[in-house]
Amino acid sequence: MYRSHTCGELRDSHINTDVVLSGWVHKTRDKGFVVWVDLRDRYGITQLVFDQDRSSAELLENARNLGREFVIQVKGSVIERASKNDKIPTGNIEVLVKELTVLNSSKTPPFTIENETDGGEDLRMKYRYLDIRRNPVKNNLIFRSKVTMEVRKYLSQQGFIEVETPYLIKSTPEGARDFVVPSRMNEGQFYALPQSPQTFKQLLMVGGMDKYFQIVKCFRDEDLRADRQPEFTQIDCEMAFVEQEDILNVFEGLTRYLLKEINGVDVDTFPRMTYDEAMEKYGNDKPDIRFGMEFGELNQVAQHKDFNVFNNAELVVGIAVPGGNAYTRKEIDQLIDWVKRPQVGALGMVYCRCNEDGSYKSSVDKFYDQEDLAKWAEVTGANPGDLICVLSGETHKTRTQLSALRMELAQQLGLRKSNEFAPLWVVDFPLLELDEETGHYHAMHHPFTSPKPGQLELLDSDPAAVRANAYDLVLNGNEIGGGSIRIHDKETQSIMFKHLGFTPEEAKAQFGFLMDAFQYGAPPHGGIAFGLDRLVAILGGQETIRDFIAFPKNNSGRDVMIDAPAPIDDEQLKELNLKLDL
Numbered sequence: 001m002y003r004s005h006t007c008g009e010l011r012d013s014h015i016n017t018d019v020v021l022s023g024w025v026h027k028t029r030d031k032g033f034v035v036w037v038d039l040r041d042r043y044g045i046t047q048l049v050f051d052q053d054r055s056s057a058e059l060l061e062n063a064r065n066l067g068r069e070f071v072i073q074v075k076g077s078v079i080e081r082a083s084k085n086d087k088i089p090t091g092n093i094e095v096l097v098k099e100l101t102v103l104n105s106s107k108t109p110p111f112t113i114e115n116e117t118d119g120g121e122d123l124r125m126k127y128r129y130l131d132i133r134r135n136p137v138k139n140n141l142i143f144r145s146k147v148t149m150e151v152r153k154y155l156s157q158q159g160f161i162e163v164e165t166p167y168l169i170k171s172t173p174e175g176a177r178d179f180v181v182p183s184r185m186n187e188g189q190f191y192a193l194p195q196s197p198q199t200f201k202q203l204l205m206v207g208g209m210d211k212y213f214q215i216v217k218c219f220r221d222e223d224l225r226a227d228r229q230p231e232f233t234q235i236d237c238e239m240a241f242v243e244q245e246d247i248l249n250v251f252e253g254l255t256r257y258l259l260k261e262i263n264g265v266d267v268d269t270f271p272r273m274t275y276d277e278a279m280e281k282y283g284n285d286k287p288d289i290r291f292g293m294e295f296g297e298l299n300q301v302a303q304h305k306d307f308n309v310f311n312n313a314e315l316v317v318g319i320a321v322p323g324g325n326a327y328t329r330k331e332i333d334q335l336i337d338w339v340k341r342p343q344v345g346a347l348g349m350v351y352c353r354c355n356e357d358g359s360y361k362s363s364v365d366k367f368y369d370q371e372d373l374a375k376w377a378e379v380t381g382a383n384p385g386d387l388i389c390v391l392s393g394e395t396h397k398t399r400t401q402l403s404a405l406r407m408e409l410a411q412q413l414g415l416r417k418s419n420e421f422a423p424l425w426v427v428d429f430p431l432l433e434l435d436e437e438t439g440h441y442h443a444m445h446h447p448f449t450s451p452k453p454g455q456l457e458l459l460d461s462d463p464a465a466v467r468a469n470a471y472d473l474v475l476n477g478n479e480i481g482g483g484s485i486r487i488h489d490k491e492t493q494s495i496m497f498k499h500l501g502f503t504p505e506e507a508k509a510q511f512g513f514l515m516d517a518f519q520y521g522a523p524p525h526g527g528i529a530f531g532l533d534r535l536v537a538i539l540g541g542q543e544t545i546r547d548f549i550a551f552p553k554n555n556s557g558r559d560v561m562i563d564a565p566a567p568i569d570d571e572q573l574k575e576l577n578l579k580l581d582l
Contacts, residue, residue, distance in 0.1 A: 001020060002022045002073055003020050003021050003023075003073070005021060006042075006044070007023050007039050007040055007041040007044050007046040008043030008045070008046075008089060009043060009044075009090075010046055010078055010090050010095070011089070011090070011092065012080075012093065014093065015079060015080055016077065016079075017078045018075070018076070018077055019076065019077070020073065020075050021039055021073070021074050021095065022041070022071070022072070022074075023040050023041035023046075024069050024071055024072075024106075024113075024133065025037060025038070025039065025066050025067065025072060026040040026045055026068075026113070028063070028064075028066055033052045034050065034051040035049075035050040035063040036050075037063060037066060039074065040113075042138060045088055046093075046095060047081065047085075047090070047093075047094040047095070048063075048074055048076070048094065048095050048097050049079075049096055050097055050100075055097065059097065059098075059099075062100050062102075063097070066102070068108060068109060068113070069106035069109055069133075070106050071102070071105075071106070072100060072101060072102050073101040073103055074095065074099065075097070075098050075099040076095045076098045076099070077095065078093050079095070080092065080093060081093050081094045110126075110130075111127070113130060113133050114134065115134060115135050117131075117134060119131070122560065125552070125554060125561060128551055136547065140536075140540060140547050141550055143262075143539075143540050144532075146262065147535070148215060148532070150257070150258055150262065151235055151532075152215070154254050155237070160211040160212065160213040161211060161212055162212075162214055162215075163204060163213075163214060164216075165201070165204075165214065165216065166200070167217070168193075169191060169192055169193075169194050170192060170510075171190065171192035172510050173510065176195055176220035176221065176222045177220070178192040178193065179219045179220075179221050179230070180192050181193065182576040184575055184576050193219035194216075194218055195218055196236065197214060197236050198448065199448075199513075199514050201214075201236060201237075201238040201527060202488075202514065202525065203513075203514065204238065205240045205488075205523055206517045206518070206520065206521070206522045206523070208240075208523075210239070210240050211238075211240075212236075212237065212238045212239075213236060215233060215235055215236075217231055217232070217233055218232055220232075224553070224554075224556070224557060225555070227533075227534055227543060227545050229545065229546075229549065229553055230553055231553075232531065232545075234529045234531060234532060235530035235535075236529045237527050237528050237529065238525060238526070238527035239525060239527060240523040240525040241523055242485075242524070242526055243485065244427075244485055247471070247528055248270075248425060248471060251473065251528055252425075254530075255423055256270075258535075258539065263419075263421070263539060271289070271424055271425070272426075273287075273426055273427070274426070275426055275429045279399060280295065281294045281295055282295065282403060282406070283400055283402050283406070284399075284400065284403045285429070285472065285479075286472065286474045286477060286478060287424065288407065288410065288416065289422045290415065290416060290420050290422045290477075292381070293322075293406050293409065294319070295317050295318070295319060295380075295399070295402060296318050296376075296379035296380035297315065297316070297379070298310075298316040298317060298376060299315065299316050302316045302368075302372075302376065302390075303316060305367045306367055307364055307367040309392060310350075310392050313392035314393065315394070315395040316390065316391075316392040317391060317398060317399065318379070318388050318390035318391070318402075319380060319388070319389055319409075320377070320381050320383070320386045320387070321386055321388075321389060321409055322385075323413070324385075325355065325356075325384075325385050325387050326385070327387055332351055332387075335349065335389065336349045339404075339405055344404050345397065346391050346393070346401045349389055349391055349405075350362065350389075351387060351389055352373050352376055352377075352382075352387070352390070353387055354377055354383065354388065355384065355385075356385055357384070358384060376388055389402075389409075391405070416477070418541035421475060422476060423473065424473075424474040425472070425474075426474055427470070427471045428467045428468070429445065429467065429470045429471075430464065430466070431444065431451050431455075431459075431463075431466040431467060431468040432444060432463050432499070432500075434464065441499060441500065443496075444468060444470070445468060445484055447496055447497065447500055448486045448487055448496075449469065449484040450469045450485050450486060450492070451466050451467065451468060451469065452468065452469050455467060456492065456495065469484055469526070470482070471483060471484065471528075473528070473530075475535075475538055476538055476543075478538055479531070480530055480531055480534055480535045480538065481530040481531070481535075482528065482529065483526065483528030484527075486525050486526055486527070488518065488524050489518055489522065490519055493514075493518065494507065533545040533548060533549060536548045
């Protein structure tokens with residue numbers, strides 16, 4: 001028996017009990033006549049004591065020779081701690097050690113195993129197995145496990161069946177690049193790793209499974225950022241004989257359940273907003289509605305003077321920053337520089353101070369009088385003491401730029417509070433998006449999304465006007481889930497493939513298996529997929545997913561701990577019938 005108790009378990013009630021503990025040496029303190037050792041495991045820290053009056057000289061010397069992160073086992077008695085520590089649960093007791101066994105020694109770690117460490121991110125990623133010993137990372141992984149268990153619990157209670165689908169599949173165009181895997185037994189042919197189990201969950205509906213879910217790894221070979229990894233985890237779900245309202249109700253229920261069970265938060269309402277409304281009010285399709293600063297479109301009140309920057313713009317739009325009149329000129333100049341960064345791309349920013357006495361002072365006073373500026377305040381909802389920030393230009397780009405500024409200002413003003421949760425359904429997305437470079441349309445979600453009832457005919461006359469039977473669930477400005485009612489008949493799916501530029505032969509080659517299945521009694525069906533990594537991070541009060549993943553990749557898609565990806569040797573290449581041309 002390596003341990004009778006964990007290092008976070010012992011309390012006053014265990015005093016005078018003989019115990020066996022095992023763990024890692026967190027730190028030692030040597031006072032000459034006494035040595036204290038903090039022993040750590042996943043559950044907590046227990047203080048060990050060795051002293052010259054009650055310990056042998058050999059035992060005391062062995063304690064002095066312990067290094068950080070040594071793995072040890074001790075046997076001893078629980079005694080009352082003379083100097084109590086109310087910062088840890090075991091702070092009232094300590095263990096007087098009678099036997100000490102070093103189970104494994106340790107090199108000095110490259111960074112301190114503390115809540116606040118001296119290790120940079122790259123170093124911690126290289127030694128991730130050490131980083132996991134730190135409480136922040138350890139607790140994040142435990143938190144993820146708890147969320148995952150509650151997801152399974154809720155869905156199982158709702159009658160969902162967990163079904164595994166294959167990882168080695170066929171490469172199909174679904175929006176991102178596939179990771180491909182060469183097949184040794186089928187020369188010159190490749191598997192692809194799934195970007196999602198989309199077609200398989202639809203086939204499960206054809207198979208009569210009715211309610212399916214899977215917590216599944218997905219793979220997309222795309223550029224990375226803080227909330228994106230090349231491999232990620234979805235809560236993938238599908239239901240048969242449902243309409244959009246059925247799915248929204250079930251997964252509102254899941255989200256409400258998780259917020260209550262995990263965070264102790266009751267959320268009564270899940271407001272709904274169309275895609276067009278979200279873009280007009282917030283400049284993106286996943287708005288954070290924990291705070292205001294809604295967009296005010298100023299074309300009607302700003303394009304009647306001689307200010308050609310506005311007159312020549314497709315859109316003039318502004319937001320009211322609460323209390324922003326307190327910003328100094330230097331701070332406003334910093335905001336202007338911020339929106340001019342390449343990542344945002346604005347050419348500049350016009351501002352207007354809303355003074356407490358009801359007057360206005362703007363950076364374009366030469367062109368606009370007090371009456372004009374009062375209209376700006378009315379449109380943006382600005383009050384005395386606020387600051388109006390205005391951008392202009394092409395509609396989509398300007399909205400995107402102002403959305404970025406809105407989020408930056410909210411961060412600066414402390415309006416994005418991690419302990420507040422504001423869910424939102426965004427519905428009625430465009431079915432298709434126009435690729436300006438090629439002039440072709442592609443599916444905004446995926447090729448299997450159905451159009452809204454009665455809009456199929458518009459695909460020929462006005463494809464941009466067709467709305468999708470699709471929905472996204474947004475939480476605190478992050479898309480945590482997205483789905484749609486699917487196409488479930490071959491004829492409609494063929495029409496969709498045609499408008500996406502597939503020839504009948506290409507559609508047959510890529511998706512013939514699904515089209516064939518639709519001929520054998522496919523039920524109406526739809527579903528949704530939650531991004532588990534992102535959901536867990538938000539429930540955990542963060543927005544970066546990396547620390548909620550045990551072994552994440554860096555922003556170049558590399559695992560610096562195991563040094564992957566890596567070359568393979570010539571013999572493997574030969575066996576796979578591959579030849580490199582670099």
